[in-house]
Amino acid sequence: MGAWEQLLSGAAGCATSCQVRALIGDSWARCAEGGIDASRAEAPMMAEADTVEEIGRASADLLAAARRSFASIGSLLEGTGAMLVLADHEGVLIDAIGDQRTLNAGMDIHLGIGGKWTEEAAGTNGIGTALFAGEPVFVHAAEHFCAGIKGWTCAGAPIRDPLDGRVLGVVDLSGHPGIFRPHNTVLVAAAAREIEKALAEQQSEERSRLLEAFIASAPNYRRGDGLMILDRRARPVHCANIPCEVSGRFPLRGGPTLGPATGKAAGFLDDLTRALPPDMSGCHLTPLRLDGALRGAALVLPAPARPRKAKGGDPVEEAAAAILGESPALREVIDIACRVARGDEVSSLLIEGETGVGKELFARLVGASRPAGRYIAINCGGITRELIGSELFGHVAGAFTGAAREGKPGVFELAHGGALTLDEIGELPLDIQPFLLRVLEDRAVQRIGDSKPRPVDVRLIASTNRDLRAEVEAGRFRRDLYYRIGAVSVRVPPLRERGRDAMLLLEHFNGLIADRSGRDPLVFSAEVLDLLAAYRWPGNVRELRNLVERLHLLARTPRVTPAELPREILNPGAAPEGAPDGGEAACVRPAERAAHATASSFAEAELAALRDALEAEQGNLTRVARRLGISRPTLYRKLDHHGIRRTFQ
Structure with missing residues (x-):
């Protein structure tokens, strides 16, 4: 207390002269320099209930991983005067269990769900200081920076992501000073390790499920292709035939992060495409869904189209x-x-x-x-x-x-x-x-x-x-x-009968024309790749090459968007001019082409094409995807976009 009072009075060297631990002295200095009000009686509270609820959804994985540890420890804390809390990476409390009287008392200082306990918000404390230090710490009684919290003792340990070591949150044991024991820090460190172990099991299971989701939706994937399965933070969780210098670039700077519970991100694939380096523009991205929620993506780098040497x-x-x-x-x-x-x-x-x-x-x-x-x-x-x-x-x-x-x-x-x-x-x-x-x-x-x-x-x-x-x-x-x-x-x-060969040829012609003209290859957005994969190509390989040459000549920027594509590609529901009369070239019946021709937008034409294909294939989604020339994940995304229920096989 003497050191704290000297600090507030502006005296120099108080931490050293009063034997304050270096961890605490450094934290106090940060708080003083940051303008923290030392007379505060409580931590700030996230005011809006929907904000707190959204934070909980965003930390669904962390909450699930901590559930087992909290359940086993929580039942032992009743009557001990202690509580166990879980905070996310921003120091916001997302769970709290333990002695009921202590939980009630904790609400007086906002030590409950929704309270924000970073050093910047609440001064020196077991949660915020553990987040800053990145290691287990304890803060006892008067070592807290804010006056209203000095009647508490706490020990916190950071929880790290097993995949990349990033701090995901903190587990903290708190109570009145009588619960203080030096081994409290060991207890929370052990709890943090148990939570990290559960997180690793979760990630392993999700990795397997993402890989299974890709395999189920990628009939044209070849063994020689490079494959990288990315999680919702654009981190590689599985790689095959990918050089280390390529996988080492991930997660991508500027890449999207999906909300883990909602699985939604506006323009997720477009954001990911924009973040890819130019030399990876020829890759194909496929969204991966688990239980109906978008959870990641598959990035396929087509193997070079055979240098089949004689x-x-x-x-x-x-x-x-x-x-x-x-x-x-x-x-x-x-x-x-x-x-x-x-x-x-x-x-x-x-x-x-x-x-x-x-x-x-x-x-x-x-x-x-x-x-x-x-x-x-x-x-x-x-x-x-x-x-x-x-x-x-x-x-x-x-x-x-x-x-x-x-x-x-x-x-x-x-x-x-x-x-x-x-x-x-x-x-x-x-x-x-x-x-x-x-x-x-x-x-x-x-x-x-x-x-x-x-x-x-x-x-x-x-x-x-x-x-x-x-x-x-x-x-x-x-x-x-x-x-x-x-x-x-x-x-x-x-x-149109050659599956992913169109994407291989697109990559080949893109690189060939770029080399010939002395420019960088074009970068195709995810929406453009979907449109090209769905197009029927009545002019076949010659038409594809002519299109790439045209884009190199006329594209306004190196990144190709749907606005740069010809009208016949933007309207896949209409029969392309010059297409053969046989049924293999058309995805709509002749009697319905007039209706498609009147579609006022690409969305309307796409919806009409989806309905026609579903009717023609009697709802078999595998055949519908093959008929439209797109992958099953792309088909699912388009069905969801248009509000068509997936009640088919």
């Missing part, structure tokens, strides 16, 4: 490595094409697929097994009807008006010993088709105007975006030629 300079492997994608549908087509390329039993191959899927890459793959420099490709739809015969088969001098004076070899002769691709073979005039069939059957070509056959050894690769079988039935393509070129055929899947 063994010993194998040209087929090199050509296969140029085809980016990991979806099972695409890998199956690549496997067939590689087997055809390496075999001599098949002399022709038909490649079918929509415009923009990359048929030319498969043609080059199959042709790669032939000698270098012997690969020729022509587009049958880009040559006039009058010249197509001459281009294919060649001509002799004077064969027709305008013929080359010395004659000209056709592409079959030029490709001798190699491979020839006839792109868009469905455009080949009907009257030319018998001559092509003869070349394939006889393995010899006759130039126009010549009777001499010229042997050719050519592997023919035909490609088309038409349904050649339907063309045969309509009489526009010869049946015998169709069976000759289609002995082995492959269908290159459209981008």
Whole structure:
């Protein structure tokens, strides 16, 4: 008391001369410098009940972890004159148990739920000083800074987060001076360790549940992808295939923190996306919910789209490595094409697929097994009807008006010993088709105007975006030629059937174009990634690449928002212009497209698309997500956003 009175009177060196403990002297100095009123009779109280209630919800995990310890200790404190209190990281009391008379007396100084006991609020005390020191402390009677609290003794110990060591709160034993024992500090330190152990068990269970939630909603996740499961404070709780220098950046500066009980955070994924470094812009974020509440996110860094290096300079492997994608549908087509390329039993191959899927890459793959420099490709739809015969088969001098004076070899002769691709073979005039069939059957070509056959050894690769079988039935393509070129055929899947390949290609083209232009890659917001994942891509890979080039050219900032996207991507409920007529390209029935076209906003169009898909798939959410081209967590978020009850399987 003498040292305290000297301090208040302004005397120097009072703590040293009066033998006050250094811990207490330092705390008193902080209180005096901070302008704490030493005559205070109580700690401040959080005035509004809803504020206290919100603080309790925010500390739900800490309260749950302390429940077991408080239950076992609390029953032993009745009649002892002691109470046990729990404070959060801001020194606000969130729980109190113990001797009832002491609990009642504690309310006189606001030592109860809602009282704020930091040093800045209540001066030197067992809770606030333990928070500041980060270690167990006791403050006895006159060692308190504020006069009204000197009739109490307390011992407090900080509770640390087992994951990152951050102080989450304080457990404190308080009462009138008669309860003071030196080992009170040991008691609260042991209680703090028990609470930390319970917190670790909670975090381990939540980590497992978050991982299970991700696995259940990520059918396209590949073993080689980098995976980081983040908790609600954007801290990694599980990592796979993530370099230490990447995981070491978390938690992210500026990243969001979710309320643990409500599980709500406005723009959580957008905030997280904005906080990501530019070199992680290609990652995909998925919200993770537990018991209906948002509890974290999964961050997937797609594995580099195969540097599949050829063994010993194998040209087929090199050509296969140029085809980016990991979806099972695409890998199956690549496997067939590689087997055809390496075999001599098949002399022709038909490649079918929509415009923009990359048929030319498969043609080059199959042709790669032939000698270098012997690969020729022509587009049958880009040559006039009058010249197509001459281009294919060649001509002799004077064969027709305008013929080359010395004659000209056709592409079959030029490709001798190699491979020839006839792109868009469905455009080949009907009257030319018998001559092509003869070349394939006889393995010899006759130039126009010549009777001499010229042997050719050519592997023919035909490609088309038409349904050649339907063309045969309509009489526009010869049946015998169709069976000759289609002995082995492959269908290159459209981008909408390739799962997460769209995100891999987005990352690839983003980096490629950025390197070419000497700029940093674009950063895509979570909403943009969701829209791109849901889009049907009628123009396939070519459309995706064109979009990335357009964004690099026109985006106002390096961070791409939905406002930068074309109208057809913002309105996924409407059938994209130029999409195939088949059912696989549409997520709404033709009779309903007019209704979708009148949607006045993206939200209305999205709601219509969700309802249509739910009806079409009879409420099966797995098939609905697949139909819309989005993940199940994204589907759940959209259903919740639109108020659609998830009563389906």
